[in-house]
Amino acid sequence: MTEETLQQPTFQTIPIQFKGNATEYFKIWIVNLFLSILTLGIFSAWAKVRRKRYFYGNTFLDNSSFEYLGDPIAILKGRLIAFVLFAIYAAASSLDSWMGLIFFLCFMVLFIFAFPWLIVRSLAFNAVNSSYRNIRFHFHGKYKEAFKTIIGWGVLIPFTLGLIYPFYIAKQKKFIVDHHAYGLERFHLKENIGGFYKAYLPVIILGALFIIVPILLAVAIPAYMALSGKLPGNQAVDQGFFFLIFVVSLVSFYTVLIALYAYLQARITNLVFNNAEFANNHFKSTLRARTMIWLYLSNIVAIICSFGLLTPWATIRVTRYRLQNLVLVTSSTLDSFVTDTQKRVNAMGEEIGEMFDFDIAL
Amino acid sequence: MSSVNAFFYDGQTSNRHHVRLELSFDNQLLVTGSDFERMYALSDIKVLPRIGNIPRSLYLSDGGKCEITEHEAFDQFLAKHKIGEFSRKLHRVESKFYYALGALILTIVIGWVAINDGVPALAKEVAFNISPEADKKLGEEALETLDKYIFSESDLPEDRQKQLKTGFTSMTKDLKDGHDYQLEFRSSENIGPNAFALPSGIIVLTDDLVELAENDEEIMAVIAHEIGHVVNRHTLRHVLQNTVTGLVVAVSTGDIFSASATAAALPTIALHAKYSRNFEREADLYALEYLKRKNISLKRFSSILQRMQDWYGDNDKIPTFISSHPPTLERVQAFEK
Numbered sequence: 001m002t003e004e005t006l007q008q009p010t011f012q013t014i015p016i017q018f019k020g021n022a023t024e025y026f027k028i029w030i031v032n033l034f035l036s037i038l039t040l041g042i043f044s045a046w047a048k049v050r051r052k053r054y055f056y057g058n059t060f061l062d063n064s065s066f067e068y069l070g071d072p073i074a075i076l077k078g079r080l081i082a083f084v085l086f087a088i089y090a091a092a093s094s095l096d097s098w099m100g101l102i103f104f105l106c107f108m109v110l111f112i113f114a115f116p117w118l119i120v121r122s123l124a125f126n127a128v129n130s131s132y133r134n135i136r137f138h139f140h141g142k143y144k145e146a147f148k149t150i151i152g153w154g155v156l157i158p159f160t161l162g163l164i165y166p167f168y169i170a171k172q173k174k175f176i177v178d179h180h181a182y183g184l185e186r187f188h189l190k191e192n193i194g195g196f197y198k199a200y201l202p203v204i205i206l207g208a209l210f211i212i213v214p215i216l217l218a219v220a221i222p223a224y225m226a227l228s229g230k231l232p233g234n235q236a237v238d239q240g241f242f243f244l245i246f247v248v249s250l251v252s253f254y255t256v257l258i259a260l261y262a263y264l265q266a267r268i269t270n271l272v273f274n275n276a277e278f279a280n281n282h283f284k285s286t287l288r289a290r291t292m293i294w295l296y297l298s299n300i301v302a303i304i305c306s307f308g309l310l311t312p313w314a315t316i317r318v319t320r321y322r323l324q325n326l327v328l329v330t331s332s333t334l335d336s337f338v339t340d341t342q343k344r345v346n347a348m349g350e351e352i353g354e355m356f357d358f359d360i361a362l
Numbered sequence: 363m364s365s366v367n368a369f370f371y372d373g374q375t376s377n378r379h380h381v382r383l384e385l386s387f388d389n390q391l392l393v394t395g396s397d398f399e400r401m402y403a404l405s406d407i408k409v410l411p412r413i414g415n416i417p418r419s420l421y422l423s424d425g426g427k428c429e430i431t432e433h434e435a436f437d438q439f440l441a442k443h444k445i446g447e448f449s450r451k452l453h454r455v456e457s458k459f460y461y462a463l464g465a466l467i468l469t470i471v472i473g474w475v476a477i478n479d480g481v482p483a484l485a486k487e488v489a490f491n492i493s494p495e496a497d498k499k500l501g502e503e504a505l506e507t508l509d510k511y512i513f514s515e516s517d518l519p520e521d522r523q524k525q526l527k528t529g530f531t532s533m534t535k536d537l538k539d540g541h542d543y544q545l546e547f548r549s550s551e552n553i554g555p556n557a558f559a560l561p562s563g564i565i566v567l568t569d570d571l572v573e574l575a576e577n578d579e580e581i582m583a584v585i586a587h588e589i590g591h592v593v594n595r596h597t598l599r600h601v602l603q604n605t606v607t608g609l610v611v612a613v614s615t616g617d618i619f620s621a622s623a624t625a626a627a628l629p630t631i632a633l634h635a636k637y638s639r640n641f642e643r644e645a646d647l648y649a650l651e652y653l654k655r656k657n658i659s660l661k662r663f664s665s666i667l668q669r670m671q672d673w674y675g676d677n678d679k680i681p682t683f684i685s686s687h688p689p690t691l692e693r694v695q696a697f698e699k
Contacts (some may be wrong), residue, residue: 057416
């Protein structure tokens with residue numbers, strides 16, 4: 001058996017295979033959950049590593065799998081620190097007096113300066129603990145540039161009434177992609193700011209329509225009833241009707257929110273991968289918005305109806321669809337990448353980011 | 363193990379080699395490729411734990427890595443040399459269906475008990491160890507805010523208020539729990555007959571309630587219920603419970619993408635209402651005991667409750683699991699026993 005090596009610069013498409021399945025993952029997930037609860041959360045660091053190893057290890061490119069090498073102890077330390085910070089935040093925000101307000105404001109200012117640091121550390125930790133064919137990835141982004149990109153540009157968003165948002169996201173993605181490397185080989189994102197504006201346009205229009213309208217309904221109806229002298233609660237019919245309108249508004253609000261999120265996931269993922277390249281390779285991403293929307297909405301329903309038990313099935317489903325629609329296009333081999341020597345990054349940045357639920361993946 | 367096939371990567375470049383892994387006669391690991399051969403002592407190799415059916419990783423001391431997909435053969439090799447006992451057991455637990463089912467059931471039971479009973483019990487313990495000063499802070503500006511937006515001054519005659527306040531003082535003078543008990547009257551167009559207690563010990567009755575009562579003992583019964591809320595530190599316990607539940611849900615569902623974290627939290631909204639119902643039951647019990655102590659008929663409380671419900675219309679139509687008050691019928695029946 002020989003490797004596939006190409007002599008001429010012709011392009012070869014290498015698909016990505018995902019071999020994970022829901023039944024197998026469910027058992028891992030439930031045992032992880034059980035042990036995490038039993039150990040009051042301590043095991044959750046190991047659970048996270050096992051989960052990531054499962055997904056990485058079942059992702060194959062040209063018959064070699066990826067590997068996640070994060071150290072559970074490092075993650076546990078990060079989680080403990082994040083927990084302490086969260087407790088301080090919770091205590092601070094429940095103080096009544098002006099002292100509580102000052103404490104809270106100081107905390108927020110601190111957080112704004114810490115946030116880019118968290119992002120950089122988190123990306124660095126994740127990258128260096130990801131490997132393919134025993135060569136690690138790296139993230140070279142630094143705090144100063146992260147601060148400029150995330151906070152510097154971000155501050156302009158309210159001043160431009162949000163018009164700068166697609167540009168802001170484009171800058172963020174470029175910062176993330178351009179500073180990633182596989183071994184010594186850097187990734188590069190081609191500029192395509194127009195693409196981001198095209199992606200966000202339907203979101204802005206539809207979002208305004210389908211989010212503002214239910215909010216107006218939820219506010220206007222009780223206002224109308226109060227003004228016309230009909231108070232909810234005097235008659236059972238009125239109360240039931242009011243409750244129904246409220247529920248319908250809430251459901252439609254969340255449905256539209258999730259659908260827009262799924263749509264953006266499809267568009268932005270395509271946009272980023274289709275413009276990303278490294279060495280003689282680039283990607284082709286073919287996610288369809290309508291499929292993503294269907295996946296996300298049906299997943300939410302399944303998760304609600306199963307009180308969370310169908311979560312592993314939902315995760316596998318989305319992962320499989322995403323990886324099925326991503327291919328690597330190469331005009332050379334995958335054999336020639338060289339390792340980079342790099343110091344290990346500790347987990348703290350990543351774990352604090354997770355505690356406050358920031359999604360910084362591509 | 364006779365030999366196991368594997369991929370080998372040296373860690374310097376991404377080159378992939380096909381190799382065979384074998385054990386030499388003196389227990390060294392032999393890695394044989396098409397154009398090289400390496401040997402390692404067993405103490406120089408590191409095997410990562412097995413998870414599902416992902417390829418097995420074997421790391422070598424010189425930075426090389428072997429990737430193995432022949433699971434059975436490799437497992438035999440590991441067992442023979444006692445490598446990775448615990449992770450093999452963990453994998454066995456994860457792969458047998460019945461173990462997973464057992465873990466599932468246990469998780470549900472523990473989770474249910476924890477949230478249903480554990481959290482309230484813990485909150486109660488903690489609350490009673492916190493000084494009543496904390497209660498004052500919880501409700502500090504509440505009455506001012508209510509006076510600004512909902513309440514206006516009471517229209518009850520002065521001596522009527524004084525009379526009820528005297529009765530109130532005799533009810534609370536022996537309560538030495540650190541709360542500053544006060545009785546207040548307010549009138550409101552929109553609220554109707556009602557009463558509520560601020561955690562600091564201030565109890566507010568609406569004019570409509572005083573007028574709805576057929577005798578003073580009914581009013582005392584309602585006041586006793588409200589005092590029950592204060593004595594039992596319900597507001598503080600409520601805050602503690604919700605914070606902990608929120609934390610538990612956030613920590614245990616941290617696995618999923620953020621959009622569906624909200625979905626998994628929806629059942630806790632129903633739980634919140636249930637917690638409140640338990641507090642109402644506790645306050646009812648307090649009122650019950652007060653009436654018994656003073657030899658007042660228990661019907662005083664149930665009749666004022668019934669009359670309040672009639673005033674508001676039929677409330678039993680709201681499904682129990684989302685209503686924060688136990689259905690009036692239930693409460694009335696508990697008292698008529």
